[in-house]
Amino acid sequence: MTFAQASPNTADWQQQANQYLLQANYTQAAYLYEQAIATEPEAKSYYWHLGLMLLLQGQEAEAQMAWVLGMAEGEPEQIEQWTAELIQILQVEAQRQEALEDYQLAWAIRQHIQEIAPTNVNNLLHGILLSIQLETFTGENLTASGIIELLEANESAVDSNLLVLVLQKILNYSPDHPDVFMFTEVCLNHSTAPQVFLDLVLFTSQKIAYSAMRPRLASRLAELCLRRFPNHIEVLKHITGFYQDSYQYIQGVETAKRYYELTNSLVDKATAHQLLFRALMSASGYWKEACLTLEKQKLLMLSLIQERPNNIEQESNINLLNLPFFLPYFNDDPHNNRFFQNQISHLFYENFEIYAKDVVEQYGCRPSSHSIKTTNKKVLRIGYISHFLRRHSIGWLARWLFQHHNKEDFQIYAYLPGYSSVDDFMQQWFVNNTYHTYRFEMPSVEILKQIQKDEIDILVDLDSITSPSQCEFLSTKPAPIQVTWLGWDAIGLPSIDYFVADPYVLPDSAQEYYTEKIWRLPNTYVAVDGFEVGVPNLRREQLDIPDDAVVYLVAQKGYKRHLDNVRLHMRILKEVPNSYLLIKGPADEASSRTFFEEVAEEVGVSCDRLRFLPIVGSEEIHRANLGIADVVLDTYPYNGATTTLETLWMGIPLVTRVGQQFAARNSYAFMMNVGVTEGITWTDEEYVEWGVRFGKDEALRQQVAWKLRQSRQTSPLWNAKQFTREMEKAYQQMWQRYVEAGE
Missing domain, CATH: 3.40.50.11380 (Rossmann fold)
Structure with a gap:
């Protein structure tokens, strides 16, 4: 049948019109509906379909005119019924276009549904999905559409599955927009399936924190969950970690304490206690409380080791591994520290083999x-x-x-x-x-x-x-x-x-x-060819430090700042006139300042000689800023590692205390590999002596700096190619042993 021959009087004309629709031949389909209206002007569905065919051709004004004609002279009840019929036809076609992946056309249809029925929440949700697909979504869409207010009023029936999908897509697409936060909070407060929304927001928060490396944003999203579920254990656990990773240590301490109070099982209590311990250590300034927490943590771990539960669920089992994490930061006691680590790891392994047997x-x-x-x-x-x-x-x-x-x-x-x-x-x-x-x-x-x-x-x-x-x-x-x-x-x-x-x-x-x-390995367990160094953004005059002063620097995280070690820093400062201590690294500034100032006063050092440095924007600038220091004071019993390498590469003398555990020997290993023994110490007294000696002897500092610069040409530490050959040889020998063992 040709277009000219098509007639609404033909028995199968509607089937033919539908065929034209499926073929995207909207002009021919529109013609058939026009003929049908001429023959049966009272058949309202013809107007709705005609308008749709015109809309699909991009003739929006003509489409609206067809619908208005269909509605003309109708009673209110009739118009309401006809409107529902029209919306149903448009929705079916929008879904068809979505299946065809013509998202632009589907979006246009949804926009017309929105004009006809602006409070249709499910249509608004579909429109948001399409705008995300078309990459035209902004947070303002949520406000402009009025969907937040509609969900708050709960005036319309909402497809919960659709709402979950929309929230998931929005959080993946634009999680940091203020209107997205409002939308997320409304979803969490919605009466249907609150746990589903909670799980989604919490899961997204974890991805944002650990995959996108944006823990502060993750903490803001988790706060929405916490407002809705203030005593939810999982929310408290995760938000505590987000707070600590984004340097919001005070909040991290508070939520960790709440989490611990709400736990019941031994495994959960040990996990909660470890998070509290981490928060206290990260913030600095909570030393006494951290010491008490450490002893309690050991008791909890001993109980776990003795009881050896074999029914630990997966997530709780993974959390076990962090329980002994901070032991090396407190004590250089490898026998006991490794005992806890090995035993807890074995407990984890035993439970893993049970719940993951098939894997x-x-x-x-x-x-x-x-x-x-x-x-x-x-x-x-x-x-x-x-x-x-x-x-x-x-x-x-x-x-x-x-x-x-x-x-x-x-x-x-x-x-x-x-x-x-x-x-x-x-x-x-x-x-x-x-x-x-x-x-x-x-x-x-x-x-x-x-x-x-x-x-x-x-x-x-x-x-x-x-x-x-x-x-x-x-x-x-x-x-x-x-x-x-x-x-x-x-x-x-x-x-x-x-x-x-x-x-x-x-x-x-x-x-x-x-x-x-x-x-x-024969020389060093790690080697680098060097570090990129940027332009420093830190000068002595900015810190109100005289040019002729001796500047000491400690640049480690808060939980490496052992009280006994900080006392040694203050003793060095006390014995070196015109010297200053720069404290750099993530920690809560208020509690960190209190911590260092209390130790300074205890030792008899003026707090005016302490400077607290902010975190800089890049590693390159951080390395450049190391040059402001005359001497770097290493931490103990947990040394610097990457920071030590950067210090040595920049040619700055380092004072380190050597212990027995791995964490207390990194700097020693690196210094031995660059051929510099000046600053290697084995006791607290030696540590202070070398710190004072470096501070008072500028010629000694220059001599060590020259040695460090020369080591760039000769040291295994700065020869990554040689190191790689040694690692490769180790791999080959490991393989040979494996084969010869016949396992």
């Missing part, structure tokens, strides 16, 4: 599922797994290994849980230097699937317990050899084979308290 059986490495074991394997497949291959200490240090790897003998893979995008730093240093880099927005079994598919020979964990959820992958043991390098310290998992060290960073007796085999 272990499916993805755990088996010789039969792996490539043929041979000592003369031409190419070893090395996988690195880390949440921190970005502008982070681990990223700054690990990048050189990736750059210098011999790509002919080693096939390098990177597995990055918690990443939704790749920035320039990650692309340059990691993606460009791997055979393949995989990103996973959230930790999932997909990581194990990929490691198994890639047939990784050696899986190298870079994070240790700083990424607790990652320990589940390592417990599965998807690769025949697993190694921990960098990170915090060894994890203590039975599934980890080796912990990489060097001749200095662990004493000879250390194997006694490590479950992993310590693999010592």
Whole structure:
């Protein structure tokens, strides 16, 4: 049938009109409806369909005219019924266009529905989804549409599933707009399925905090949940972490205490207590309370070790790994500290094997599922797994290994849980230097699937317990050899084979308290070719410090500031006239200032000689600003690591106290590798003596600075290529041992 022959008198004309619609031949379909109206002017649906066909052709004014004609002379009740019919027809077509992925046309139809029925909440929600799809959404859309007020009034029936979907899309698209916050709060307060909305907002907050690295924004979203559910344990737990990660330490302490008060089980109490401990340590100024908290934390851990519960749920089990985290910050006692770490890690491992039995059986490495074991394997497949291959200490240090790897003998893979995008730093240093880099927005079994598919020979964990959820992958043991390098310290998992060290960073007796085999590289366990340095934005005159003054600097996080060590800083300051102490690093300024000033007064040092520095915008500027210091005072019993490397690279003398645990020997190991022993101390008295000596002897400072500059040409610490060859040799030897063991 041709268009000219089409007639509404034909029995199947409506079927033909629908066929034209499906073929997007809207002109022919409109003609049929025009003919139908001429024949049956009282059939109102013809007007609604005619207007739709005109709208689909972009003739919006004509479409509205057709609808107005259809409504003419109707009684109020009739008009209400006809309007509902028209809306139904438009909704069906909008859904069809959405299925065809013609989002612009679907959006236009939704806009006309909105004009006809401005209080139709579900239509407004569909319109928001379409604007996000078209990338035209802004927070103002929520205010302009009136949807927030409609949801608050709860005047219309709302599709709860649709509302959840819209909230999810909005939070992923534009989570930081003020109107989005209002919309989110309204959703949380909505009467239908409040727990679903809570779970969604809390899950999104975690992604924002840990994948997008925006903990302050995450804390603001979580605050909406807290207002709706003030005593919700999960909300309190997560918001406490967000507060601490965004330097809102006072709030972190308050929410941690509330969380602890509401917990019941031993596992939950230990987790809550650890979060409180973290908050107190991060803020500085809570030293006495932190000491009491530490002792209670030890008792809770001992109870767990003795009871050995075997029914711990997944999330609670992951939280176990952080329980001993702060022990090395308080005491240089590796035997006891490692006892707690190893025992808690074993408890985690035992529970993981119970609730993840199927995962272990499916993805755990088996010789039969792996490539043929041979000592003369031409190419070893090395996988690195880390949440921190970005502008982070681990990223700054690990990048050189990736750059210098011999790509002919080693096939390098990177597995990055918690990443939704790749920035320039990650692309340059990691993606460009791997055979393949995989990103996973959230930790999932997909990581194990990929490691198994890639047939990784050696899986190298870079994070240790700083990424607790990652320990589940390592417990599965998807690769025949697993190694921990960098990170915090060894994890203590039975599934980890080796912990990489060097001749200095662990004493000879250390194997006694490590479950992993310590693999010592010949010189240093880490090396870099250098650091990028920007332009300093800090000058002495800004800080009201005379040009001829001696400037000491401590640049570590709040929880590295041990009271006894800070007392040594003040003793040094007291004995060196015209000297000042600069305190830099994340901590609550008010409590940190109180902490340092109280110690200064106790030792007899004027508080006027203390300066508190803000956090700067980039690592490059941070390194440049180190140059304001004459001497850097290291922390103890937890030394600096990346900060120490940066200090030595900048040629600044360092005073460090050496202990027995890994955390108390980093600076010692680095200084031995650059050939500088000046400033290495083994007792508190030596620490003060070297601090005073550096302060009073400018020539000595210059001599050490010259040594440090010269070391750039000779030290293994600044030769990442040589270090990479040593790591590669270690990998080959690990593989050979594995093959010869016949496991």
